[in-house]
Amino acid sequence: MSSEVAPPRVSVERPRERADAARNRARVLAAAEKVFAEAGGADGVTMEEIARAAGVGRATLYRRYPDTTSIAQALLDEHESEIQAGILSGPPPLGMGAPPHERLAAFYRALVGLLERHLHLVLGAETGQARYRTGVYAFWRRHVEVLLEQAQAPKELADTLMAPLAPEVYRYQRQVRGLTPEQVAANLEYLSRRVLAGSPAER
Amino acid sequence: MSSEVAPPRVSVERPRERADAARNRARVLAAAEKVFAEAGGADGVTMEEIARAAGVGRATLYRRYPDTTSIAQALLDEHESEIQAGILSGPPPLGMGAPPHERLAAFYRALVGLLERHLHLVLGAETGQARYRTGVYAFWRRHVEVLLEQAQAPKELADTLMAPLAPEVYRYQRQVRGLTPEQVAANLEYLSRRVLAGSPAER
DNA sequence: CACTAAATGGGCGATATGTCCACTTTTGCG
DNA sequence: CGCAAAAGTGGACATATCGCCCATTTAGTG
Numbered sequence: 148m149s150s151e152v153a154p155p156r157v158s159v160e161r162p163r164e165r166a167d168a169a170r171n172r173a174r175v176l177a178a179a180e181k182v183f184a185e186a187g188g189a190d191g192v193t194m195e196e197i198a199r200a201a202g203v204g205r206a207t208l209y210r211r212y213p214d215t216t217s218i219a220q221a222l223l224d225e226h227e228s229e230i231q232a233g234i235l236s237g238p239p240p241l242g243m244g245a246p247p248h249e250r251l252a253a254f255y256r257a258l259v260g261l262l263e264r265h266l267h268l269v270l271g272a273e274t275g276q277a278r279y280r281t282g283v284y285a286f287w288r289r290h291v292e293v294l295l296e297q298a299q300a301p302k303e304l305a306d307t308l309m310a311p312l313a314p315e316v317y318r319y320q321r322q323v324r325g326l327t328p329e330q331v332a333a334n335l336e337y338l339s340r341r342v343l344a345g346s347p348a349e350r
Numbered sequence: 351m352s353s354e355v356a357p358p359r360v361s362v363e364r365p366r367e368r369a370d371a372a373r374n375r376a377r378v379l380a381a382a383e384k385v386f387a388e389a390g391g392a393d394g395v396t397m398e399e400i401a402r403a404a405g406v407g408r409a410t411l412y413r414r415y416p417d418t419t420s421i422a423q424a425l426l427d428e429h430e431s432e433i434q435a436g437i438l439s440g441p442p443p444l445g446m447g448a449p450p451h452e453r454l455a456a457f458y459r460a461l462v463g464l465l466e467r468h469l470h471l472v473l474g475a476e477t478g479q480a481r482y483r484t485g486v487y488a489f490w491r492r493h494v495e496v497l498l499e500q501a502q503a504p505k506e507l508a509d510t511l512m513a514p515l516a517p518e519v520y521r522y523q524r525q526v527r528g529l530t531p532e533q534v535a536a537n538l539e540y541l542s543r544r545v546l547a548g549s550p551a552e553r
Numbered sequence: 554c555a556c557t558a559a560a561t562g563g564g565c566g567a568t569a570t571g572t573c574c575a576c577t578t579t580t581g582c583g
Numbered sequence: 584c585g586c587a588a589a590a591g592t593g594g595a596c597a598t599a600t601c602g603c604c605c606a607t608t609t610a611g612t613g
Contacts, residue, residue, distance in 0.1 A: 165559060165610055190479075193600060204562030209602070275478040276393075279522045303537050306523050310513035319482045320509050334506050342544045368579055368590060396569060407593030412571070554613105561608070570599080577592070583585095 175201045175208060179218045180268075188270035188318075189215055219271030220281060226265060227283050230257045234290055247298040248343035251308070254290065255335035262317045263328045269314040278313060287312075298343040308342065311335060378404045378411060382421045383471075391473035391521075392418055422474030423484060429468060430486050433460045437493055450501040451546035454511070457493065458538035465520045466531045472517040481516060490515075501546040511545065514538060 164172075178201035186192045192215050198205045212218045230241075239245035240253040262269055278284055288305050295302040310316070320326045326334075367375075381404035389395045395418050401408045415421045433444075442448035443456040465472055481487055491508050498505040513519070523529045529537075 163611095167610065168560065171561085194602090195600065198562090205601090206563080206603080207561055210560075213602095276518055276521075278518065279526065301537065301540060303527075303529065303533060304540065306519060306527065307514040307537055307541060310516060310519045311510040313513060313516065313519075315479055315481065316509060316513045316516075318479075323482065324506075324509065326506065330506060334504065334510055337504060337507065338510060338545065342541065366580090370578065371591060374592085397571090398569060401593090408570090409572080409594080410592055413591075416571095556612085557610105558612105559608105559610080561606105563604105563606095565604085566602100568599105568601080571597095573594105573596080575592105575594100577590105579588105579590075581586105581588090583587105 171201070171203055171207055172211065175203060175211075175218070176222060177201075179215075180222055183219055183222075183267045183271045187267050189219060189272075189274055190270075192271065216272050216274075216277050219268050220273075223265065223268050223272050224283075226261055230254075230261065231283075231286060233257065246344075247294040248339045251291065251294050251339040251343055252336040254287075254294075255312070255339060256332050258287075258312050259317070259328055259332045259335070262312070262314060263321075266314060266318060266321075270318065273314055284309075294343065300343060304342065308338070311338075374404070374406055374410055375414065378406060378414075378421070379425060380404070382418075383425055386422055386425075386470045386474045390470050392422060392475075392477055393473075395474065419475050419477075419480050422471050423476075426468065426471050426475050427486075429464055433457075433464065434486070434489060436460065449547070450497040451542045454494065454497050454542040454546055455539040457490075457497075458515070458542060459535050461490075461515050462520070462531055462535045462538070465515070465517060466524075469517060469521060469524075473521065476517055478518075487512075497546065503546060507545065511541070514541075 175197065179197050182192055182197050182200050183189065194205055194208050194215060197215065197218065198208050201208075208218075212221070233241045234254065236242060240249040241257060243250075245253070273281055273284070288309060291308050292302045292305040295304055295308075317331065320331055321328070378400065382400050385395055385400050385403050386392065397408055397411050397418060400418065400421065401411050404411075411421075415424070436444045437457065439445060443452040444460055446453075448456070476484055476487070491512060494511050495505045495508040498507055498511075520534065523534055524531070
């Protein structure tokens with residue numbers, strides 16, 4: 148990040164959000180939450196539909212969000228931040244202090260919980276390519292990378308170990324294969340142990 | 351598969367494809383191949399665009415394919431069939447005869463090869479949800495399931511072990527993380543050994 | 554209380570979709 | 584060899600969404 152001549156004022160001098168803007172922001176988010184839940188993802192959800200449900204014009208939506216995925220992303224941010232905080236400064240096994248394979252298992256459990264509670268939002272925000280463009284993916288990825296290093300396993304496995312957390316994979320396991328959230332979490336815990344626990348990698 | 355009253359004629363009595371239909375089918379597939387390659391996936395590819403590139407009307411496209419993903423799927427079928435044949439009746443380690451973890455590694459290698467050569471088609475055909483609706487996914491899945499059983503590992507891991515083969519994951523590793531196909535394959539081989547080789551699962 | 558700037562929402566042109574139907578080509582048959 | 588039925592084709596049409604523009608409204612400020 149580069150900074151030009153720093154403005155003399157404190158911080159970035161954001162003009163403060165107007166009252167009606169804040170009100171509409173809240174309306175939009177509440178309406179979008181409902182719309183995504185009903186659609187079960189982002190499939191048929193359009194900007195038009197969210198605008199109608201929120202009782203605002205389409206241009207009001209476009210002012211803040213370029214597309215439906217960024218609205219879902221905004222709704223998710225809050226929940227994802229909680230997990231980030233748990234990783235950075237929470238108690239073990241999610242936070243520091245537990246052995247790598249237990250921390251990975253805890254991380255898996257936390258994200259399975261998120262997927263279970265907000266699958267429609269994650270499908271709306273991180274489907275397909277979009278997943279890898281969100282800032283939060285980089286965070287998850289880095290965390291897994293560190294755990295791999297601590298366990299003396301190749302850190303290039305990070306994306307491989309993240310792949311089962313793609314929302315489409317979770318949806319398929321839950322709705323088509325009929326697994327319970329606990330079963331999914333147990334499988335991932337098994338994976339954690341197999342890959343990170345025991346003898347370090349010989350290769 | 352169930353059969354009603356079998357028709358007296360040999361086979362299903364398909365009226366045989368007309369010459370102009372066959373010609374246009376070939377044109378469409380050739381044009382679609384090119385269009386997908388240029389777009390690098392299915393992102394901005396429309397039925398209109400493929401029709402224009404093939405020099406046929408849109409209705410001609412819709413007669414055979416309901417959407418762009420099914421066109422990409424048709425183009426992929428051939429290549430995927432080769433791998434299927436290799437699994438069912440080819441030599442080890444892809445075919446029968448090798449230990450499970452080696453067969454899984456060989457399977458991973460075969461699919462990495464497919465992804466490397468035809469990523470744009472796989473992105474066009476199996477992006478997001480569509481991946482789990484293709485017939486071929488069920489085949490891959492079942493194959494991995496059998497290998498898991500043979501290695502006395504929980505067969506519910508099948509989808510988890512398939513997840514890193516999603517085209518978006520491969521694209522990200524190759525184009526964003528800068529891994530080579532060999533590195534991706536090596537990582538997956540490591541995963542195969544860790545999960546399937548050695549002591550059976552205690553749980 | 555008036556004034557400025559942010560915020561709003563309806564409307565517009567462009568593009569894609571999926572279906573329909575009149576016309577053309579191929580094929581089977583007398 | 585020619586003809587009729589059937590299969591195939593392609594352009595047109597109605598509909599929907601997108602992304603943007605701009606006249607109007609509304610909130611905050613001196």
